[in-house]
Structures are given as structure tokens and as C-alpha cells.
Amino acid sequence: MLRIAVPNKGSLSETAAEMLAEAGYAGRRDTKTLHVVDAENDVEFFFLRPRDIATYVASGALDVGITGRDLLRDVRRPDAREIEQLGFARSTFRFAAPPGRFHALEDLNGVRVASAYPGLVDDYLREHGVRAELVPLDGAVESAVRLGVADAIADVVETGTTLRQAGLEIFGPVIIESEAVLISRPGDVEGTDTLLRRLRGVMVAHRFVLLDYDLPADLVEQAAAIAPGRESPTVSPLRDPAWVAVRVMIPRRGMNQVMDQLYALGARAILVTAIHAARL
Secondary structure, three states, X not given: OEEEEEEOOOOOHHHHHHHHHHOOOOOOXXXXXXXXXXXXXOEEEEEEOHHHHHHHHHHOOOOEEEEEHHHHHHHOOOOOEEEEEOOOOOEEEEEEEOOOOOOOHHHHOOOEEEEOOHHHHHHHHHHOOOOOEEEEOOOOHHHOOOOOOOOEEEEEEOOOHHHHHOOOEEEEEEEEEEOEEEEEOOOOOOOHHHHHHHHHHHHHHHHEEEEEEEXXXXXXXXXXXXXXXXXXXXXXXOOOOOEEEEEEXXXXXXXXXXXXXXXXXXXXXXXXXXXXXOOO
């Protein structure tokens, strides 16, 4: 039975649970439940703190888990390896400090840097030959400079609004681009291939839609240039031999522009259908 670690709270939890449910797995009915057996799919789910998941997987206590790349790097457990990007909870880590105080990474030599991810930041600084004093914090890192416990911070940056409100500006290179990832313990783990196929099917369903339309038969090549699909469109004859029905899978993003172009070409009865599961 495949043992899977799932975040029990935080920004990763809800989307991870939804993704597993869309992949056909049983979920928990009560948020206080920490263990669910899905006998039909031969898996067990363990709901854990996101920061602890890499530790459990690296130790071999659990087979695979969903966590953030930032958390995986921060706990410094090389035995837990990233095997798939899951496409949600994306974030960017950057350095920030009062305006004009620092300009480049090497300016951090000998200063105090606060972060909720001290392992990740320390590894990054050492890799680039910078020796700084790390100040570990659990949260509200942007207040560390104002309160005098650090000279700079390293934190998640989305729009930068929170940092500006705290009187800080971003400087230096990107530390890491993070997102939710599936991690695995060392060695081959039976059942992982099925889990991966299902999760990839969910990600395909999120990114693509099915597009159906009717079109004059002599315009198929031009239409295929607009919407080529994954391999090529499916073209079926209609009662009127001058027309055909076309089905193609296209990216969800930009689908309205594709519909507009096909309509301008001469396509009619253009329909979009969501994809609920896929195997490509």
C-alpha cells in the first residue's frame, strides 16, 4: 500500500486535497483526521505539517509526499527527491532591505539576515561565497529590520506590496522559484507510477479544454494552423459533404482568442468542454 504524505494546513493543503480528489482518491471528511486509508486505490494518506513532510519521506517512513520545493530545500534532506512539479503554490524568494542599504549579494557579508527558511538561505549564501549571520524566524519576517533583529531579510515575494509597506526594497538575485512538488523516498516505490499518471491527468485537465466546431471542409488546413492540438485535430464528415466536424484539445489560456480566429475563418457551432481527467 502506497503511503502518501499530504499537507494538513497552510497554502498547500486545500489545493493538494482537491487535486487528489480529482485524481480519484478518497479524502478526509474532518480536518482533524490525520490518517485515511483508501483501500480501493491501495493507498494510505497521512496528513502532516508541510515542513515535516520531507523528513518523513526522506526517512522512508512514508513513500511519497506533497510539499513545497522551498520546504524541501530548507529541511536539507537530500534523500527526499523531487519527482514532479504540481503547478500550484508558486512563489519567489528574494532578499530585501531598507532602500539603498544593499545592492548586491556580496553586500550581505557579515550582516544579519532574517528568514523563515534559514536552511535554504544559508545554503544559497554559502554556495555563492557569502558569510552572513542567519536569524531564524517563524513568521512576520518583514518586521525583523524595523525591530532591529536583522539588517536584511529573505522571504517570499509576490507583488512586493508587503515589503514596501514595511519600508523594504528587493535587491540581489532570485534565491529560488518554488511551487508544490511531489517528492519520493530513495529507490523505486511501487504505486508511484499510477499516482503520477493520475496527477498529470489532473494537471492536463486544468490546462486544456476540448474545442468542437463545424467548418467548411476546404478550410481544415487553415483551421489546423490556428489550433493544431496535441497531435492533430480529429476531423469527421457531416451530412453535408461540404462541411466537417472538428475536435481538438487546446490550452485553456487563450481559448477565446482561438475561438475568435476560427469564427473569423468560417467555423460555426464552436463549443468548449472542460476536461475532467486525462491520460496523455
